[in-house]
Amino acid sequence: MVVARVTFREERCKGCELCVNFCPRGIITMAKHINSMGFHPATIEDQSRCTGCATCARMCPDLVIEVEREVVRVG
Amino acid sequence: MVVARVTFREERCKGCELCVNFCPRGIITMAKHINSMGFHPATIEDQSRCTGCATCARMCPDLVIEVEREVVRVG
Amino acid sequence: MYQAILIAGFGGQGVLSTGQLLAYAGMLEGKHVSWIPSYGPEMRGGTANCGVTISDYPISSPVVTEPTSLIVMNRPSLEKFEGSVVPGGLILVNSSLIDIKATRKDVRVYYIPANELAEELGSSKVANNVILGALLELTGVVTPDAVEKSLREVLPPHRHDMIPLNRRALEAGAALVHRSAAARAG
Amino acid sequence: MYQAILIAGFGGQGVLSTGQLLAYAGMLEGKHVSWIPSYGPEMRGGTANCGVTISDYPISSPVVTEPTSLIVMNRPSLEKFEGSVVPGGLILVNSSLIDIKATRKDVRVYYIPANELAEELGSSKVANNVILGALLELTGVVTPDAVEKSLREVLPPHRHDMIPLNRRALEAGAALVHRSAAARAG
């Protein structure tokens, strides 16, 4: 199991939903509330299912998403 | 034998020698005298050797040359 | 009659078309009118506002720098334009979206929960008309009938079914300030 | 001393460089000089002329519209510029190439078979210098020595062997007008 964490910098999100669309795990959704720019920001539902693949971050035009992953040291 | 005639409109000749260079019969030469524009005009030496091929005229940039040929009607 | 109305909000909130509707209605009533937009530095998304002048006399300057009435649809607009209203003028605040109060004391200020009222009517899209209804009620600058007629000319036929809803929104806005005026009076 | 010399002919006859040579010589003699070219409407092949001014005083206008001396190398130039020469001025006609006469009576006119004289010297290329020699002799505007010195500075080293021939051309021109002046006097 991968230990990974995605963080959304909510106030920068423009609600374009590209991350939602491309997350292979389908775990990103749009929040109900509105951020300071007036958009519904993206948010992750189930952090534990995230693989840290960074696909969401790669598709985000606004650098909202940061991805961290546990590095498994072999040996 | 072909009956042909080339006529040079001397006052228009700029003495570029292209006709001289390309006449397959080599029968065009440059005159000794100078025309009103100050050039040695091209001239034909031996009209009778002319085939009327119009190569000279085709290469003349200044429309100096007119070519006529006897049309041999067959039958 | 001379009214210079400034309508301001986010781009996309429909402030420009609301202003156009108002100007159109003024024209239908035979008034001299002008409408003028102004965009913020952002190409889109940023702030937008428009000035509408409705007058019995030819309009010398269409530029609304000192509005007699101000409609604000977001907080930055209130902060930016509040000071420009002429003394004795009118400020209409969409209180569904603005959580602060105006500070001017020398003008009349009305807080209208336009989005909520609109949603009650069935569509948040008519929030602007709610607030417009309030303006009409308070200033009499044009009649609701003229606005309705304008809608008929401005909207494409397939959207004419929206007109009754819009009319109700105008009336809801009018009623609100009527009531609140009554409340004040009371 | 003030001499405004106009040199005119076909493009390609070297009138521009002859003028430059003259100006250069004037400069070497410490005079104020200017050289100015003028082309006909044709890009090339057409007529060309230049004006050279050589003066003891700073030159106000370099434009030679009223030459004190005129050198003409072809017939159109004679026809065109004859009238512009100041009364009492000088016209030098290259009679090798021009078959008409000047009509002015209030100027001195010399006919110089420059090409023939040049060919006698060994090269028709120095025709211009023949006529220049005549000008020098008649006006004293610069010395032949200054022209020779200029040639040394203007020509690339590998062509310095041409200088003696040029010098002889200058002298031939000078001698001719000297003779003809003598003839006149005689």
Add this chain to the structure above:
Amino acid sequence: MQKVFTRPRSLKDIPTHYCPGCTHGIVHRLVAEVIDELDIFDRTIGVAPVGCSVFAYNYFDCDMFQASHGRAPAVATGIKRVLPDRVVFTYQGDGDLAAIGTGEIVHAAARGEKFTVIFINNAIYAMTGGQMAPTTLLGQKTTTTPYGRDKEVNGYPVKIAEMLSVLDGTAYVARVSVHDPASVVKAKKAIKRAFEVQLAGLGFSLVEVLSACPTNWGLPPVEALKWLAENMIPYYPLGEYKKPAEVG
């Protein structure tokens, strides 16, 4: 935990003015990542002309020039000729590069100017309100082709990558897209190669990026990317059109 994805330092940490889902943002990031990875930030100079990316100078944190519409290649030429050891790139839209700036891009390419061009083909003049671009597809509706682009009136979309590849001065020419994650990865590779070609002094390098303009296409962002894939890529095939032997 280790960061596997974070913002490149060559981009200033401020929000952009781009619309939601505008892929200008993705391309900005890719360029910045490449600058970071090649460690050339300190000697890089960017040139952004007019277009939606006119404020790119606010986002790229290196030295920047704002250039007149279409002339970024001429401006970049001036810069690079004066400072040959700096890294210079232009960031141009399709109105900018393929219309008004045609002369400048063709001749910078022909001269083999040693800078890198990032060419954003979004098939529209976005900044000025969605007018037809030279790259607008046949049939596409824009504010100036309200009846759809008609070849009889407006002719055919211009294929820049193909056209510039013909020139002897171009060293690297590629067309990429950013409509899905795999494409984004490839796009970055191409951009990196283009900069590497410049660093190696091999000549002119250009990457054409098919990019989405949800706003002027009138589509939600996700739809816009689909439209791009389905409509633009068939007319504008992706790939490396020209590359020097020296580069992979």
Add this chain to the structure above:
Amino acid sequence: MQKVFTRPRSLKDIPTHYCPGCTHGIVHRLVAEVIDELDIFDRTIGVAPVGCSVFAYNYFDCDMFQASHGRAPAVATGIKRVLPDRVVFTYQGDGDLAAIGTGEIVHAAARGEKFTVIFINNAIYAMTGGQMAPTTLLGQKTTTTPYGRDKEVNGYPVKIAEMLSVLDGTAYVARVSVHDPASVVKAKKAIKRAFEVQLAGLGFSLVEVLSACPTNWGLPPVEALKWLAENMIPYYPLGEYKKPAEVG
């Protein structure tokens, strides 16, 4: 006796200002012959911009426009769009078409404008005194490349026929030469085809003609033609680069 060669009526019977041996004269004649043969003289409109052929309006006896440097394709577009049933041609040099007018020629071609371009490539700016043109060959000395054209400074000669062939709007593109009688015959054929393509409404047509400038090349006319054959043709291969199926 019958005249087998005489001057075309579409050319005015006056001497030209061209230098001895300048092949502008040959190309003028070919265009005029084609106009005569297609019997379109009365409805033909020519456009000549700046260059040695700036006075072409004096020689072609049809209606003519003198256009600004490089903009003949834009002017021709204006004319042809107003008068679609007329025959319109431009006559442009390589400085004109391949340098300052790059944008105009590329976009007239991309739009598929239905006029014909006669493009005189003489590898030089002749009119202004022999400066380097975009088509000047590597190593060629001109007044602005006194040490020879150096690819490091001036880049590579531009191949117009090849470049424009890439565009979907071009219907006919050919490169010909007039350095010998056989080439002249072929050149005329290409020019005729170009006009035929226009008459058939098939799109944009262009004939690039390799042409000699003895004066600025510093060569006697006959030598100039040899230089053309030996130096220009290898870099600028002759041939029909694009032709519509409809045309032979």
Add this chain to the structure above:
Amino acid sequence: MAKILMKGNEAIGEGAVRAGCRYFFGYPITPQSELPHYLAKRLPEVGGLYLQSESETAAINMVYGAAGAGARVMTSSSGPGISLMQEGISYLAGAELPCVIVNMIRGGPGLGNIAPAQSDYFQATRGGGHGDYRVIVLAPASVQEIIDLMQVAFDLADRYRNPVMVAGDGILGQMMEPVELGEEKEIEIPPRPWAATGRMGGDKKLISSLYIVPEELEQHNLKLAQKYTLIIEQEQRWEEYQLAGAKLVLVAFGTAARICKAVVDRCREEGLAVGLIRPITLWPFPQKAFAPVINEAEGFLVVEMSLGQMVEDVRLTVNGRRPVYFYGRCGGMLPVAADVVREVKKLYGGEGQ
């Protein structure tokens, strides 16, 4: 006929169509975009052509071709694009071709911004291109006037065979006002015997501005100068507002003039004898407007959305007989009526400067 509410930019388009213009060549730029959008829809409806060019340089040369071929034709742009057209405009003037060029002036120099300005006055009236030539410049101040002046613009272009520029700004372009369009008339375009449309059996025609022989170019220049003199005599246009008894005369055009009308109103209300001359033709500058007022007026205050350009023409007109003052805002900022009133009060009675 009923009035309709229309944007200035659209009014330019509609006005042009009603003036018989059937060809538009142009390149997009803010703040005139609504004009191309409008014409891209409208021109095909009337059998006309909207063609988007690859650049402003191409646009103005397409205009040259179309005008030379006999069409009523126009183009439109703003600051940077108009600058790119200067060579072409000089050619049009030199070849004496009629056409209409719209400049919706924005803040400059350089890229500047897209806000309204009047800082292209010099460029428009002095000729930003090379050589001795003039362009007739019309400056409307309302949407209705735009409609009316478009007809005037095309007519003047034809009458004098000269380019005509219509100079507005972002405000005029984007403002909506009611307009009376009137009946759509069949426009008869004056014959153009000089147009090069193919000989079609007739004489050869040539469109050109080249006169290689200086004597001939001088003659051509003198002929143009004569035409310009005629235009100066015949075509000065202006509006007078409250000039009767004015001691201080404001001079302003376009949007600035509208603001100045408000200024005049307020001043008159306060009893200050202030009037306004609003030039409608910027070139020819309406010098005639000044003759009747110069004796009574104690001074002139020129109000511009620039650092002061038209003020030179006012100075040249007044020629030292009265003081000429200037008040301007620039960079896309508008003069505020209250500020101008304050300026007026400072000057009123001659305590100025």
Add this chain to the structure above:
Amino acid sequence: MAKILMKGNEAIGEGAVRAGCRYFFGYPITPQSELPHYLAKRLPEVGGLYLQSESETAAINMVYGAAGAGARVMTSSSGPGISLMQEGISYLAGAELPCVIVNMIRGGPGLGNIAPAQSDYFQATRGGGHGDYRVIVLAPASVQEIIDLMQVAFDLADRYRNPVMVAGDGILGQMMEPVELGEEKEIEIPPRPWAATGRMGGDKKLISSLYIVPEELEQHNLKLAQKYTLIIEQEQRWEEYQLAGAKLVLVAFGTAARICKAVVDRCREEGLAVGLIRPITLWPFPQKAFAPVINEAEGFLVVEMSLGQMVEDVRLTVNGRRPVYFYGRCGGMLPVAADVVREVKKLYGGEGQ
């Protein structure tokens, strides 16, 4: 050092090289061709770059890039090409970049011809581009002065971070005169902390003329205006010739001024009190030159190779205090000294007009 005979166009090139200019971007055009020919040879000798651009538009934008990157840089053209540079010049002025632009003025408008003219005066001094900006304009009248003014041109460009134009004509460009070149000095180019040369560890730099917020663009415009005011105060240059006691003052620049010197000489010989003011800076116009003479002079005669452009600046300067007359030739024709003398005699004593 010995004098050498040099063409004006070559002198521009040599003067530029000696002023430390190492970059030239340009496009060929008559009558300035000898300049690119000269520099194509000369610049590589000093480690500089001559780059022929694909157009004048490209050239001026290459200048923008090179100037922004910190180089001493120049371009050159004539009428039509200068018109094509107007957008770029406006950008350079807006971004405050130093550079030198040469215009060897020819006959216009349009293609006109290649003969000498002065009809681009308006374009040069009023800004042919869009927006409120000014270009410093220097007008030499001899080959020696060209050499000297090239140094001045580059220095002024740097001092004020502003484009400088050197305006000549075909005569000045093609005329040869002796010049004293002096020692070739090592030029120290003033530091350019604002140049965008890559951060190299330092602060970020931006070259731009974009100020999207009107308030900010207005501030920028006012800052530019301040600079222009300073230039007007500090940089007016002119030559006075025989002004002492002059009753009629000729005003002329460049080639026309040389002809006018001959006119003054002849007039003085004939006892007519005629003098000459020769503006060397066309912008800023040397208004200061007029103050000392305006009381004694009875009138001014402006002589131009145009239909009358600088005459406006003289009128603005004299402001109605004295009559201002005009004599011009155009289309590539030169004023003939004898004709001007005749004109002077007509006016002398005030019987003019």
